[in-house]
Amino acid sequence: MRRKEVLIGGLVTILVLVSAAGLVYAQGGGPEGWLGPQGGGEPDPYTTFTYQGLLKRDGVPVDDYCAFRLNLYDASSGGNLIDTFNTSEWVTKGVFTIDVYGFAGDLNGEARWLEVAVKCSGDADYVALEPRQPLRPAPSAMALPGLRTSHNDTSPSVIGGYHGNTVADGVVGATIGGGGYNGNVNQVNANYGTVGGGANNTAGGVYAAVGGGVSNVADGMEATVAGGYNNQASGYAATVGGGISNQATATFATVPGGYGAVASHYGEMAYASGYFGSTAGNAQTSLYVLRGLSNGSDWVYLYLDGSNQAITIADGRTVVFDILVVGRSSTSDGNESAGYHIRGVAERAEGVLSFWSNVYSLHEDDASWEAGVFTAPDGELTVGVHGNDETAVRWVAVVRTAEVAW
Structure with a gap:
């Protein structure tokens, strides 16, 4: 090239x-x-x-x-x-x-x-x-040894470190701060991507960034891998803070560090300190935030993106969940509130999702409000809520899990 x-x-x-x-x-x-x-x-x-x-x-x-x-x-x-x-x-x-x-x-x-x-x-x-x-x-x-620039009329790219470090043809505004060596070059393959240093790192998404470390890939748009080894952020605006062999594959997914965690749901934050066998993500904890709006006494479901992204449980996986649910109506609807604590276990085997749960009411201004856990045939584990016929209620649920899989 x-x-x-x-x-x-x-x-x-x-x-x-x-x-x-x-x-x-x-x-x-x-x-x-x-x-x-x-x-x-x-x-x-x-x-x-x-x-x-x-x-x-x-x-x-x-x-x-x-x-x-x-x-x-x-x-x-x-x-x-x-x-x-x-x-x-x-x-x-x-x-x-x-x-x-x-x-x-x-x-x-x-x-x-x-x-x-x-x-x-x-x-x-x-x-x-x-x-x-x-x-x-x-x-x-x-x-100049260790630093060169690649001109274009839009935004020149800056390439530092090993002379084999590369910015792909046609890419603008890229930055490689340094690092790289023979056989382990740093590269930027999309506009405005950044690799700060380290070796064998790739920024493959537009505005994506790899801070350093080795063999890390940020190929989602606006995705970030701060460092570590063999980490990947492939979802939109996904983040891996560091550690080893972590993956953030969904939109806004995050792995702060550790070893072998997989954040594969919208907005999921996952953490692990190791895994069984050769498959990452089979021994981890995750944190999710769901939200939704009810406008009556009919049940509605809370989602990770507020509309349709749900928590799903893969076949061969068992999850213990601990859920906090909070709801609040507007000032015009009386400033009413409710809080619930839901605990349970869900498992999926041969495509069938089963669960057991207990719902604890922490507080209800209106006793007609409710919260619970529901499942769908495709493996979705969903929090359901409702208010009363006259009230619009905003709901938020925080789900924390312990997960194991074969």
């Missing part, structure tokens, strides 16, 4: 090139059919550097229209050819100026040498001018 990186300052390399070859120089128009700049697509003013030289033959400055071939190498002689740039330019009183582009991704802070070959009017082939010229420090300023 070629990265386009911002040139720091106006850079000019001044070189004196003396050719001993028998070139024929003549004043006049450019040779027919000679190429303009060819070196990596259209020139980008943010990744172009200026190469200026003085071309002489036997001490006499050249005046001609000449073709130039610039080969980029990793050694002063021999070595590997990294890239090539071709262009044709006027040479006036020996002076020529070339705007070189397309090399930005090759200038990664490591030593580079430029071999210039020239062909002027009447020449059969290019003549390489010796010696190769070291490109330091000027053009390499586009890729």
Whole structure:
């Protein structure tokens, strides 16, 4: 992948090139059919550097229209050819100026040498001018060791740390603060993503962030993994604070840390300090907040998002739950309140969800209000509530669980 990186300052390399070859120089128009700049697509003013030289033959400055071939190498002689740039330019009183582009991704802070070959009017082939010229420090300023930038017209990206760290093509506003090493690079694959450091970390969602650690992935939009090892935040605005092998896979799901927790419900906060066998999430506790509104004596259900996201219990799982339910009517409806405490056990086996519970009324301003636990065939465990016929009531339930599964 070629990265386009911002040139720091106006850079000019001044070189004196003396050719001993028998070139024929003549004043006049450019040779027919000679190429303009060819070196990596259209020139980008943010990744172009200026190469200026003085071309002489036997001490006499050249005046001609000449073709130039610039080969980029990793050694002063021999070595590997990294890239090539071709262009044709006027040479006036020996002076020529070339705007070189397309090399930005090759200038990664490591030593580079430029071999210039020239062909002027009447020449059969290019003549390489010796010696190769070291490109330091000027053009390499586009890729200072440990820090480089990738320009775009929307929001440039900043890439620090290991030279193999990457921002995907087309991504804008990305930041990699540092870290990474061979085989364990940090990468940002979506707009405005951030990796602060560490190694083998990926910010794959728009506005997603990985603070550090190793082998962490934040691929949900606005998701965050603060650090740790092998953690993933794939839900929208999901968060993993740290720890090891934790997953926050649902919208607003959170794992604060620990080891091997899975938060797979909307808004769930899960915690574990380990798990059985090789499946994370089978020995954990979770916290949920449900809400809803009743406008009469009919039962209504409370949901994680207030509308349709419910707590579900997977097959082969047993959950002990402890639920606090609170309701309050508006001032116009008398400021009435109620509170309930529900405890129970739910288990699901072969697709059938069973539960046992006790409901304790902590307080009721109106004895007609009620709260309870209900199930649905698809494994939903739901808190149901109702007020009276004349009252609109806002309800909130907090559910805490202890969970085990095979």
